Amino acid sequence: MPTVAIDRNAQGLARVKICGLRKAEDIAAAVEAGARYVGFVFFPKSPRHLEIAEARELAQEVEPGIAKVGLVVNPSDELLTEITEAVPLDMIQLHGSETPERVSEIRAKFGLPVMKAVGVADAADLPKIADYEAVADQILLDAKPPKEAELPGGNGLSFDWRLIAGRKWEKPWMLAGGLTPENVAEAILLAGARQVDVSSGVESAPGVKDPEKIRAFVHAARQGADGA
Numbered sequence: 566m567p568t569v570a571i572d573r574n575a576q577g578l579a580r581v582k583i584c585g586l587r588k589a590e591d592i593a594a595a596v597e598a599g600a601r602y603v604g605f606v607f608f609p610k611s612p613r614h615l616e617i618a619e620a621r622e623l624a625q626e627v628e629p630g631i632a633k634v635g636l637v638v639n640p641s642d643e644l645l646t647e648i649t650e651a652v653p654l655d656m657i658q659l660h661g662s663e664t665p666e667r668v669s670e671i672r673a674k675f676g677l678p679v680m681k682a683v684g685v686a687d688a689a690d691l692p693k694i695a696d697y698e699a700v701a702d703q704i705l706l707d708a709k710p711p712k713e714a715e716l717p718g719g720n721g722l723s724f725d726w727r728l729i730a731g732r733k734w735e736k737p738w739m740l741a742g743g744l745t746p747e748n749v750a751e752a753i754l755l756a757g758a759r760q761v762d763v764s765s766g767v768e769s770a771p772g773v774k775d776p777e778k779i780r781a782f783v784h785a786a787r788q789g790a791d792g793a
């Protein structure tokens with residue numbers, strides 16, 4: 566085991582986001598298990614991509630109290646207008662190379678809370694979290710994608726959770742990247758995360774969610790890591 570400070574108060578408190586949902590039954594599995602956020606991906610290169618009309622249909626059926634998050638990558642105002650006018654979202658997730666200025670602009674123009682994904686590979690990536698924290702409502706700490714990756718996220722890769730152990734930020738943040746039902750409890754303990762996000766770790770194939778894995782993930786995240 567690595568020698569890092571472990572935040573045992575984080576146990577049992579994790580709020581879970583299941584990202585890249587495409588079917589009503591998978592959303593139902595997530596919500597019934599206790600997930601607090603559901604994510605819809607609007608990125609045509611992704612196996613999890615949804616057309617706006619599909620997302621609208623799914624989002625309209627999500628029960629109140631569950632945050633519906635729309636994930637976009639370097640979006641134009643036109644795309645955001647189309648999405649937000651059609652889909653009843655509660656939050657926009659920016660998963661591209663949006664600058665802090667652009668994050669601020671999107672937040673002001675579209676009147677929705679914004680979660681900005683920040684890619685982490687090593688300690689040199691951590692200072693930029695403060696730049697985004699100043700303008701976003703939440704931060705998503707995700708593994709930095711490999712240079713040759715087709716997707717800027719949803720690659721099932723983890724970063725070294727010890728990099729953020731014991732660090733505190735003012736705004737709410739989520740841990741993401743390569744989480745699975747098997748490792749999420751340990752990740753929560755090591756990173757001190759109170760919120761976690763998963764996509765490929767609850768799939769049976771790219772873009773195909775597995776309700777059993779969703780249930781196992783939410784259960785593991787909410788139980789914490791007794792004995793880990």
Ligand SMILES: O=C(O)c1ccccc1NCC(=O)[C@H](O)[C@H](O)COP(=O)(O)O
Nearest residue numbers: 584611718719721741742743763764765
């Ligand atoms: O999921 C995608 O296909 C995707 C496409 C473009 C940008 C981001 C994308 N996914 C991000 C996520 O699903 C999560 O927020 C997070 O990165 C966790 O992904 P994973 O490592 O697969 O659990």
